[in-house]
Amino acid sequence: MIKKFKKRSIGGALAGLALMVALSGCALTNGKKANAANASKAPVDASVSGNVPTSSKTKHNQDGIGAKVGSKKQAPAHASDTKGHEKQLKDIIARAKNGKVKGANFVSGKTTIEDVHSTWGEPDRPWQPNDRYAYDSYSPGAGRGTYSFGIGRGEVVYDIRYYGSPMDESQAFNKISFTEIKRTLGTPSSVKTNGGDDILMYRLGNYELKFVGPHKTQRLDHISVYSPRAVAPMGGSSK
DSSP states (O other), X not given: OHHXXXXXXXXXXXXXXXXXXXXXXXXXXXXXXXXXXXXXXXXXXXXXXXXXXXXXXXXXXHHHHHHHHHXXXXXXXXXXXXXXXXXXXXXXXXHHTTTOBTTBOOOTTTOBHHHHHHHHOSOSBOOOTXXXXXXXXXXXXXXXXXXXXEEOGGGBEEEEEEOOOTTSGXXXXXXXXXXXXXXXXXXXXXXXXXXXXXXXXXXXXXXXXXXXXXXXXXXXXXXXXXXXXXXXXTTOOOO
């Protein structure tokens, strides 16, 4: 009886052990399958809830930054104009120091109106007896702009006015603001208002360089290279 019981007990124990091993194997197998399933799902979930929106968002941000950088690289039209105007204004003042304006080889305070006539011919608009001031005006054409010459004592030209040329962007004065003039050339020697025009005046040795334009627009209409000595009466003082 004892031997039979032991055999049965051992057999039962072995059977129980086998059953436990089988069950644990199933559990491990199911666990591995579950982990594998979860692992396979994780990248898919991440791509849907994380990577895809992030990638899309990153691309959107990159596009946005690119647009901003691009807009910074492309200087505003007015900035580029300002750069061109600075060069233009410096050229104006360099010529004015010698009594000249662009496109005309005449010197304010030295050239006579006869010299102008012999070089350019008769003016397009000669001065009229009823004009307040004696000015001969020329429009040479071919985009060269418009000029006026003030006739002083001894028929010496005391004022050369240049109106620029709308056909030449580098000489289109109406694009130049008074703010740019002051920023480039500094504070004017004086600022005056004559009728509806403002006048910014810079003293340059024997000359006065004047920037004239409508008060309303605060933009340049014409420049004037003025010689006070030439306009002053004989023996008189400069203005």
